Amino acid sequence: MSNRIDARFHALRAHNRAALIPFITAGDPIPGATVALMHALVDGGADVIELGVPFSDPMADGPVIQHANERALRNKVGIADILRWVREFRERDTGTPIILMGYLNPIEIHGIERFAREAVDAGVDGVLVVDCPIEEDATLRPLREAGLQRILLTAPTTSDARLARAIEAAEGYLYYVSFAGITGAAKLSAQGIAQRVGDLRDRATVPVAVGFGIKDAASAKAVAAFADAVVIGSALVATLANAGDEEDACARARGFLAPIRAALHGSKNDV
């Protein structure tokens, strides 16, 4: 399959349902559990998985994901481990798109061309680099050239001129950051962003995902009424944080996602 992200969103449109995109930090809370956890996310209803690449200085993240990064780094989780886990995940799941999400320095130090080649080879579909805005796009050209989709962020502060550029360059989906802040903050106002996300969907040629502040079935349902996808990170990461073992972590992941997935059923019927 050449492009899992487009295929997945295409399939979801037929079901009139917004996509559910959970985020976990690779290697957290137990390094050996990441592959099992990814399968558990799919079992719980994940349509796409965002896998965080840990970084020592996650400047856009709140305390929950900062701590997840610190836990993963205490276990020396690096890009090589993450790509190995993705490859292992692909042995049993060839359909669920995987997005690696992280900061630029680990990718640059790994070598961008090398990273691009190895990521495609492992079965990664897209990359979201938090601290690489569209102005610095040239840096990530090797990712696109290797066939990885570059997921771009847009935010409430994004100007119209830049929005147009992002829409033009977007691949996979556009990630709309629901408020000005860090991950895990409690600032989401679904009503407040409906208009802007609606405008974005009208103009964009790719689906629009909304993230930041979505923490449960109610907030996911509210956002799913006007977005193509909902991203849930901090609330999930917090739920997994003190899991005792792999089995426990997987049970928590399934238990966390299942009611959210149920709430998204038929979410696009009115649109």
Next chain:
Amino acid sequence: MVDDYHAFPDAQGRFGAYGGTFVAETLIAPLEALTATYLRLRNDPSFQQEFADDLKHYVGRPSPIYHAKHLSERIGGAQILLKREDLNHTGAHKINNTIGQALVARAMGKQRIIAETGAGQHGVATATVCARFGMKCVVYMGAVDIERQKINVYRMKLLGAEVVPVTSGSQTLKDALNEALRDWVTNVADTFYIIGTVAGPHPYPMMVRDFNAVVGREARAQMLEQFGRLPDVLTACVGGGSNAIGLFHAFLNDRDVRIIGAEAAGEGIASGHHAASLSAGRPGVLHGNRTYVLCDDDGQITETHSVSAGLDYPGVGPEHAFLKDSGRAEYVGVTDDEALAAFHLLCETEGILAALESSHAVAQAIKLARGLPKDKLILCNISGRGDKDVHTIAKREHIEL
């Protein structure tokens, strides 16, 4: 070959391969607004006049160049001249930049100021200008740095600032910077972030440099007036690099002036316990710009060590990265012990207590002076005074106060 070192950065904030704007999407708009405002004010004579007046009457500029004859005699080589930024109000060069940025903040109508600080000098300089302008001030400071710089923490509180301890990561300057960026992204509408060094995303490396460049402009004119010529060598300490670029910038096109930055080699570069990003790091991306960083093979930023909190930073301003690669400036490591020895020697021979940061530059000046004839002139930036460091020095030398 670079024709004009004053032509940087370009419109994208790049110094050759370095600099740029590597931040999360939410911060792009406020950075664009800041750049537009700053570029307008930069060419506004009334803004520049107010800035110059504040530097003269509030900071006490110009700071003198003092010929350290006793120190020079003791060394027996080249003459060591000191640019006395330690004599500025608040005791360091940092005030040059905070005055400038506070004026920019006022022009943008921002009433809440945030800052990061390592040694506390930038925090104090920020709290100072906020007190003067009646602005709310929040300073992020690593919990480890709070412990080793208690006097500056108290000074900030006296000045009305809220000092927020940062307990994430290594609990030092880099983590304080992360936390300040998180605050800014959250409170972007009403908050102005006064970055204390020539790092961060564009336009900070340019703007902070411009506000500190008064040091080099003054020094260049003072050299011509007092000595009838330019110095043979410049030295300054480099953590983030704001005092160094402040001194160096006016001399960058004077190709005969040798320029040397002294980085913190801590317990020695080979020990791995240091903060010498240019000497021992590699190009990467940290805190919004591409520059030399200290990181491991997984790209994780490594913890740094220096006896001086102000140099304890795993990145460095992108303009220094550019000056290194272009060969215009050299960067060398100075160990904790060398800095301490220089601190004592300057103290004993000249009656000047230099900051531990600045003592790295003094140590480098002393090393150079030994190998040069007596008619050569080395201009060394005393970026700050050492009062804040007396507890650290006493503790290190097992003296109870």
